[in-house]
Amino acid sequence: MENKSSINEFLLHGFPDTEELRIVHIIVFLIIYLVALIENFIIITVIVYSHQLHSPMYFFLVNLSLQDLGSISVTVPKSMMNSLMSTEGISYSGCLCQVFFLVFFILSHFFLLGVMAYDRYVAICKPLHYETILNKKACIKMAISVWMCGLFYSMLHTGNLFMVKFCSRIINQFFCEIPQLLKISCSDSYAAEEWILIQGSSLGFILFVLIVFSYVKIFQAVLQIPSTQGKKKAFSTCLPHLIVICIFLVSGTFAYLKPLSSSPSTSDILISMFYCVVPPIMNPLIYSMRNKELKMAISLISSLILKKINCLCC
Numbered sequence: 001m002e003n004k005s006s007i008n009e010f011l012l013h014g015f016p017d018t019e020e021l022r023i024v025h026i027i028v029f030l031i032i033y034l035v036a037l038i039e040n041f042i043i044i045t046v047i048v049y050s051h052q053l054h055s056p057m058y059f060f061l062v063n064l065s066l067q068d069l070g071s072i073s074v075t076v077p078k079s080m081m082n083s084l085m086s087t088e089g090i091s092y093s094g095c096l097c098q099v100f101f102l103v104f105f106i107l108s109h110f111f112l113l114g115v116m117a118y119d120r121y122v123a124i125c126k127p128l129h130y131e132t133i134l135n136k137k138a139c140i141k142m143a144i145s146v147w148m149c150g151l152f153y154s155m156l157h158t159g160n161l162f163m164v165k166f167c168s169r170i171i172n173q174f175f176c177e178i179p180q181l182l183k184i185s186c187s188d189s190y191a192a193e194e195w196i197l198i199q200g201s202s203l204g205f206i207l208f209v210l211i212v213f214s215y216v217k218i219f220q221a222v223l224q225i226p227s228t229q230g231k232k233k234a235f236s237t238c239l240p241h242l243i244v245i246c247i248f249l250v251s252g253t254f255a256y257l258k259p260l261s262s263s264p265s266t267s268d269i270l271i272s273m274f275y276c277v278v279p280p281i282m283n284p285l286i287y288s289m290r291n292k293e294l295k296m297a298i299s300l301i302s303s304l305i306l307k308k309i310n311c312l313c314c
Contacts, residue, residue, distance in 0.1 A: 007169050010095050011088045014079070014174025014269055022083045029083075032277060033076045039284035040065040042298065050297040056134040057123070058294075060116045061287060063143050067112065068280035071105035074098055075175040075276055095176040100158040102175070102276065106252070108150025109279075113245050114207045115142050120238050121214040125221045177272060204249075211245060240286045247282065251275035 015025050043065045047058045078098070082088055090098070122133050157178060168184040171177075218238055251274035288294050 007166050008092050009089045010092065010169045010171050010176065012079070012082060012090055012174055012176075013088060013170055013172050015083070022086065025083045026080050029076050029080045032281060033072060033080070036068065036072050036280040040069050040280060043284045043288070043294075046294065046297045046301055049301060053293060053297055056119050056139045057116070059139050060112060060119060060143070063146070064109065064112055064116070064283060067105050067109040068283055071102060071109065071276050072280040074101045074105065079174045090176065095171075095181075096158055096161055098176040099161060099178060099181070100154050103157050103178070104150045104154035106150075106276065107153045108146050109248065110204065110207065110252070111146040111149050112143075113248065114211055115146055117211040117214045117245070121218055124218050124238070172268065173272060174269065175272075175276075180268075208249060215242060240291065243286050244279070244283055248275060248279055251278070 015021060044062050047053045047062050075098070078090065078094075082090075119134060123130050126133065161178075161181060164181070165186040166181070166184050167186045171180045171184065173180045215238070222238070251271055254271045288298065
């Protein structure tokens with residue numbers, strides 16, 4: 001058995017190491033990564049350069065895209081690089097850095113979903129006070145608080161992992177994940193980290209209850225809207241956010257709270273992909289498909305870019 005002091009490198013056994021599967025892994029992850037980058041950069045660029053989209057909802061959507069870019073960049077490039085170089089290694093410090101940044105982006109993402117639920121609650125339930133409650137200063141403060149909360153919890157988790165002793169260096173995942181690290185830790189060395197996970201789960205549950213409460217009030221208010229067009233508009237701004245919350249919470253809950261298997265599990269990899277790889281691709285699609293303002297802004301900027309390209313070619 002190995003202890004923490006003798007481990008300088010972990011081995012990521014997330015995917016089979018045959019030549020054919022490595023090639024498939026690289027191609028699939030490269031496509032996923034490029035699509036996520038393109039989609040989120042488009043969302044950020046369109047919102048920044050479209051003055052009609054300078055509202056609290058789109059301000060928070062820019063922050064969500066930044067978090068998506070960060071979370072997928074923490075895990076996917078390293079996994080592709082390992083497959084490309086036919087290796088499975090990640091250094092001890094690199095593994096903890098991966099945990100730090102992944103927890104930072106994932107938790108700040110979760111806190112932001114709560115803020116975005118509050119934004120929709122105020123917009124639909126208190127429309128006359130919307131601009132007063134969610135003014136520019138308040139939005140900036142909420143965004144900073146979201147990022148700071150994510151930073152605080154990521155420091156707690158990473159700091160506790162420094163105290164954990166590991167009895168193995170084989171991680172049955174394609175990135176360094178807290179549940180998998182606890183799985184290979186020595187007994188009685190991870191009590192503090194488990195306590196932080198329990199506290200984080202409790203905080204997450206409270207936030208989830210607040211989100212559910214917000215949407216109960218939102219749907220009550222929407223059903224009282226007399227016009228069918230008004231109901232459709234309200235649902236079109238709320239349903240995408242609700243879908244994003246469900247995908248993120250369900251997959252994240254399964255990944256961190258389900259019992260760990262003693263052997264490598266395909267379900268562990270798939271569940272982890274659903275909370276750290278799938279959202280960066282799905283979020284831009286979900287928000288843009290049912291949002292007419294965003295679709296119009298994207299088509300307008302696209303047409304302007306095409307005109308400039310035509311002018312340059314001529």
